[in-house]
Amino acid sequence: MSQMPIVSLLDEARRLVENGQRVRVLWQQSDSLVFIARGREYRSEFHINPSDETMYMIKGEMRLHYRTADGKEEVAVIPEGAMIYTPAGTPHSPRFPPDAFALISERKRREGEVDRFQWYCSKCDNLLHEETFIVRDYAEDPVSKAYRRFFENESFRTCKKCSAVMPAI
Numbered sequence: 656m657s658q659m660p661i662v663s664l665l666d667e668a669r670r671l672v673e674n675g676q677r678v679r680v681l682w683q684q685s686d687s688l689v690f691i692a693r694g695r696e697y698r699s700e701f702h703i704n705p706s707d708e709t710m711y712m713i714k715g716e717m718r719l720h721y722r723t724a725d726g727k728e729e730v731a732v733i734p735e736g737a738m739i740y741t742p743a744g745t746p747h748s749p750r751f752p753p754d755a756f757a758l759i760s761e762r763k764r765r766e767g768e769v770d771r772f773q774w775y776c777s778k779c780d781n782l783l784h785e786e787t788f789i790v791r792d793y794a795e796d797p798v799s800k801a802y803r804r805f806f807e808n809e810s811f812r813t814c815k816k817c818s819a820v821m822p823a824i
């Protein structure tokens with residue numbers, strides 16, 4: 656890779672459609688980790704990132720579900736061409752259709768930092784389950800790995816408070 660890569664966002668988005676993948680990492684440096692994500696309409700979890708994030712909508716609209724400091728779920732709508740800044744530690748869940756594309760900027764994780772993925776009960780909002788990951792390489796797609804573990808295990812999806820079961824996808 657060139658030392659100062661110049662990337663066409665629309666070309667990279669097209670490439671994601673062609674190869675069927677969800678994420679394309681543009682670069683990963685200690686203070687700058689940037690990737691394009693294609694819509695994850697199915698996202699249900701909240702990601703707690705030790706790094707700040709910015710999200711820019713290249714195409715389409717994002718509904719960013721997030722949880723406030725007192726645990727309330729809110730939704731921020733980010734239209735095409737707009738950008739949001741999400742401080743480190745904010746539980747957030749970016750939801751957008753498969754024909755929408757977002758440019759996400761974070762930084763590479765530092766030694767000892769852990770990413771957390773949480774699911775909440777859709778009936779009573781109790782915490783269902785948390786997966787933790789040490790993200791060494793974003794190309795390994797830690798979000799998909801967390802999903803596999805969560806959805807393969809029905810007890811993770813069963814609410815300890817009201818017994819509702821989140822259906823498998």
Ligand SMILES: [Fe+2]
Pocket residue numbers: 776777778779780781814815816817818819
């Ligand atoms: Fe529940």
